[in-house]
Amino acid sequence: MRSDLSEVSDAVLVLGLARYQQEALAEVYRRHAGSVFGLAKRLLADQAKAEEVVQEVLLRLWDQPDRFDPERGTLRSFLLAQAHSRAVDVLRADTSRRTREQRDAREAAEGEYEIDHQVWDLALADHVRRALESLQPGERAAVELTYFGGMTYREVAAALGEAEGTVKSRIRSGLRRLRAELSAAGVSVGDS
Amino acid sequence: MSDHTRDMDELLGAYALDAVSDQEHAVIEQYLSINPKARAEVREHREVAAMLAWTGTMAPDGLWDRISARLEEQAPPPSGELAAVLSLAAARDLAPAASPSDSAQTRRLGRHRSVGRTIGSWLVGSAAAALVAVFVVTVMQRDDVARSALASAAQSALDDRTSATATLVDEAGTVGGRAVIDHDGHGYLIVSGLPSLPLDHTYQLWGVIEGKVISLGVLGHHPEIATFSADGTVTQLVVTNEVGGGVIMDGNPDGAFAGTLG
Structure with a gap:
């Protein structure tokens, strides 16, 4: 069964979920659980809680596969968005932890992107690293502090001493620039 | 373009990264429900973010077994x-x-x-x-x-x-x-x-x-x-x-x- 499912698209896998095929969920896990776990762990810095996030995200997909709409993006981005949202909820519910994470995230944003430790593919990692380097420093900090630090744009503005409007504009322009850079490098953003 | 539309559009990047307040989140969700262009932009932002999250990390041993066990103990409810x-x-x-x-x-x-x-x-x-x-x-x-x-x-x-x-x-x-x-x-x-x-x-x-x-x-x-x-x-x-x-x-x-x- 796995050999068959390993060849099918994510959309077909979700159709399998709608028909309650556990093999389909196993294949979703095989493809995406590592990234989901990695993102959750980076945000939460806690393996057990990151595992809980993976469980929640996959079980929610199992229970409600119709929440995934292929017209709104790939399954990968859907799962990562779900994981990110859940991890941020956990993070924001723990204010003491949040303070520490904000500090750590700020330090991380000021340092080098630890791409060598976190890559799935060296070529892709190189493209991502270059794309990040192409950002203005303010854009990069805003994107990293929100995405990997779980901060709101207002919190980023306070942390960096910038205007809120400036930060939200930088997040948007930073994401757009990343997309353009990756596309220019031949990376198809949005492929599952 | 109205000021409201401009304000909403300006928040789309932060929204895609879960970096807005709960109140802003609700307002943007409403905005997205009637604006396909904005929905497309959020989708694009999330695809880019997904690229950043491509960590290559392996899920821990035993995690799938725990998830699988949850499936066995409770069939998925309809929604x-x-x-x-x-x-x-x-x-x-x-x-x-x-x-x-x-x-x-x-x-x-x-x-x-x-x-x-x-x-x-x-x-x-x-x-x-x-x-x-x-x-x-x-x-x-x-x-x-x-x-x-x-x-x-x-x-x-x-x-x-x-x-x-x-x-x-x-x-x-x-x-x-x-x-x-x-x-x-x-x-x-x-x-x-x-x-x-x-x-x-x-x-x-x-x-x-x-x-x-x-x-x-x-x-x-x-x-x-x-x-x-x-x-x-x-x-x-x-x-x-x-x-x-x-x-x-x-x-x-x-x-x-x-x-x-x-």
Whole structure:
């Protein structure tokens, strides 16, 4: 069964979920659980809680596969968005932890992107690293502090001493620039 | 562009990264419901973020076993309108009985297998099936604004000569509605003649795929317009009147509306 499912698209896998095929969920896990776990762990810095996030995200997909709409993006981005949202909820519910994470995230944003430790593919990692380097420093900090630090744009503005409007504009322009850079490098953003 | 629109657009990046307040989140969700361009932008932002998250990390050993165990101990509950219908059905003892030994499997397979059985014979001999992978299972009913947007999108699909259309009629020839699937696989069902059902009933949309019948979504008891998605060519569409989705019934469903796409 796995050999068959390993060849099918994510959309077909979700159709399998709608028909309650556990093999389909196993294949979703095989493809995406590592990234989901990695993102959750980076945000939460806690393996057990990151595992809980993976469980929640996959079980929610199992229970409600119709929440995934292929017209709104790939399954990968859907799962990562779900994981990110859940991890941020956990993070924001723990204010003491949040303070520490904000500090750590700020330090991380000021340092080098630890791409060598976190890559799935060296070529892709190189493209991502270059794309990040192409950002203005303010854009990069805003994107990293929100995405990997779980901060709101207002919190980023306070942390960096910038205007809120400036930060939200930088997040948007930073994401757009990343997309353009990756596309220019031949990376198809949005492929599952 | 109004100041409100400009403000909302400016927040889309932060929204995509979960970096807005709960209040802003709610306002943006409303904005997205009526602005396809903004939805597309958020989708693009999230795809970019997903690239950043591509960590190459392996999930820990044993995690899948724990998830799998959760699946075994509790079959997935139906959601949305189907859940509401099933709840009503259960309250009226309409749900199918199942032995403890086969209950989980029955619940998992019941919806598709049971209705496949009920309308399968009704469709025997239907068109040869070239076919497809149906992507979704998304059927939406929204507020007036969104419904208007859907109607506009459906009309655009109808105006596109590359779209496939079908008029759904019952055995008496009464027209229940018209369906259209555009070249990108976006499907719309525009209901015109489906009578309102009791609250414990629901209409359900089905597609014929390689001779098999697969659910495309639950429409509710009084649908007006709905969307669905399909990749490829669905040969036929059928709308049935279901008594508490998932309930095993004998024989063909009463009042089914069917149409062949062309």
